[in-house]
Amino acid sequence: MKYWKKLSNAEQDKRITEALSKNIDYKQKVSLGIPASKLDGNVFYEQASFLKEAPLLRTYVANPNHIGCHTLGESEEFFKGTQDIEREVIELLAVDVLKAEEGSCDGYVAAGGTEANIQAAWIYRNYFKQEHNAQQEEIALIGSQDTHYSIAKAANLLHLQWYSVPVHDDTRVIIEAELDKMVQQAAARGVKYFIIISNMATTMFGSVDDPGVYVDCMNRHNLQFKLHVDGAFGGFIFPVSTPESNVNFANPHISSVTLDAHKMLQAPYGTGIFIARKGLMPYVFTKEAQYVHGQDITLSGSRSGANAIAIWMILVTYGPHGWFEKINKLLYRTDWCCKQLDSLGVKYFRYPKMNIITIRAQYVPKAIAAKYGLVPDTHDDNPAWYKIVVMDHVEVEHLEAFLGELRIVSAKA
Numbered sequence: 001m002k003y004w005k006k007l008s009n010a011e012q013d014k015r016i017t018e019a020l021s022k023n024i025d026y027k028q029k030v031s032l033g034i035p036a037s038k039l040d041g042n043v044f045y046e047q048a049s050f051l052k053e054a055p056l057l058r059t060y061v062a063n064p065n066h067i068g069c070h071t072l073g074e075s076e077e078f079f080k081g082t083q084d085i086e087r088e089v090i091e092l093l094a095v096d097v098l099k100a101e102e103g104s105c106d107g108y109v110a111a112g113g114t115e116a117n118i119q120a121a122w123i124y125r126n127y128f129k130q131e132h133n134a135q136q137e138e139i140a141l142i143g144s145q146d147t148h149y150s151i152a153k154a155a156n157l158l159h160l161q162w163y164s165v166p167v168h169d170d171t172r173v174i175i176e177a178e179l180d181k182m183v184q185q186a187a188a189r190g191v192k193y194f195i196i197i198s199n200m201a202t203t204m205f206g207s208v209d210d211p212g213v214y215v216d217c218m219n220r221h222n223l224q225f226k227l228h229v230d231g232a233f234g235g236f237i238f239p240v241s242t243p244e245s246n247v248n249f250a251n252p253h254i255s256s257v258t259l260d261a262h263k264m265l266q267a268p269y270g271t272g273i274f275i276a277r278k279g280l281m282p283y284v285f286t287k288e289a290q291y292v293h294g295q296d297i298t299l300s301g302s303r304s305g306a307n308a309i310a311i312w313m314i315l316v317t318y319g320p321h322g323w324f325e326k327i328n329k330l331l332y333r334t335d336w337c338c339k340q341l342d343s344l345g346v347k348y349f350r351y352p353k354m355n356i357i358t359i360r361a362q363y364v365p366k367a368i369a370a371k372y373g374l375v376p377d378t379h380d381d382n383p384a385w386y387k388i389v390v391m392d393h394v395e396v397e398h399l400e401a402f403l404g405e406l407r408i409v410s411a412k413a
Helices: 010-024 047-055 055-062 077-095 115-131 150-158 176-188 212-220 305-344 366-371 396-412
Strands: 104-108 139-144 159-164 195-200 224-231 254-260 272-277 357-361 383-391
Touching: 010 077, 010 305, 047 055, 047 383, 055 305, 077 104, 077 272, 077 305, 104 115, 104 305, 104 396, 115 139, 115 150, 115 195, 115 224, 115 254, 115 272, 139 150, 139 176, 159 176, 159 366, 176 212, 195 212, 195 357, 305 357, 366 396
Parallel strands: 139 159, 139 195, 195 224, 224 254
Antiparallel strands: 104 272, 254 272, 357 383
16 A cells, blocks of 8 residues: 555644644634634634544634645645645545556545536536537436436436436346447437446445446447446445456546545545546636635535545544455455345345345335335335445344344245
């Protein structure tokens, strides 16, 4: 690992304290023009003794605004200390997790995976317009039917056509013949440019798409494309559990990746991550943001710098080896649960080395699903699937209790 190192609590505290010291101190420096301040001291008491031992909470109180993309040139100098830590986070994830070359990517901490996915679609729509003189109706989004609903949002917001490709019901693998037919139909309607969304663990099934299936199809039909990987769920587990994968920046066809720290990383909500190869972010440069130093190039604009600090703290608390151990603990529990389901004859889908188990609904009575908080694929009356996500709080004892009730149902059947 080039950047991902384990740090002690004292080392983290020192680094964050140094970063905050480089940010603006509203008490020590006159700053008449900034439309912001620290958190309101009448509500959030900043002299509380516990803050001395809580660098993340001190960051929240200081309230740094990370507007812009700090891997690109200049940014607001008032928050340069904590911006440096966000740059470190982006480089660490790009290089040590996603196998990018050093200094080859830009990125920022977004409000979540939804924003990061929309950011990708926005960039590539503008890329095709600016570089290929594409017309709006000539650009389309394409991905599998299991793709996250944020892509439907992106299509709606950006006025793009959205092509949802069917998958095999039992394997969740893209049906290549259907993909080919859909692309031919789109081309016949005048679509020349495709924004591909390839999944690194779908929300319902944890399935991982083979990006090569899309690439081969586009090349076969001589079509232009940009390929984005939605790793909102899988980004902090799949690269660790499957290091031989090509779903990363070592694959030259992949232009950008979404990660979501508030899922597997257990960061506070509002900590999605968008990472793209150098040269792509400027396609959404907002020249109207003249009053912002460095101007703005992100969908969200103003962002809490504390979220970047939270991600950094989690990564350096574990280090790469500690994170590997944590992921493998979750995979052990998932493996164990799958073996018990096999013994009961329960049909389910589980992508290899992922921590999602999606069970055919006919094997789980609705009352049991509700009792144990299983999530259906639809909240209509007749779901086809229920999923279990083996997160940190899901112990073997919890799984055993659920399986015990399934055994009773199975014995009665």
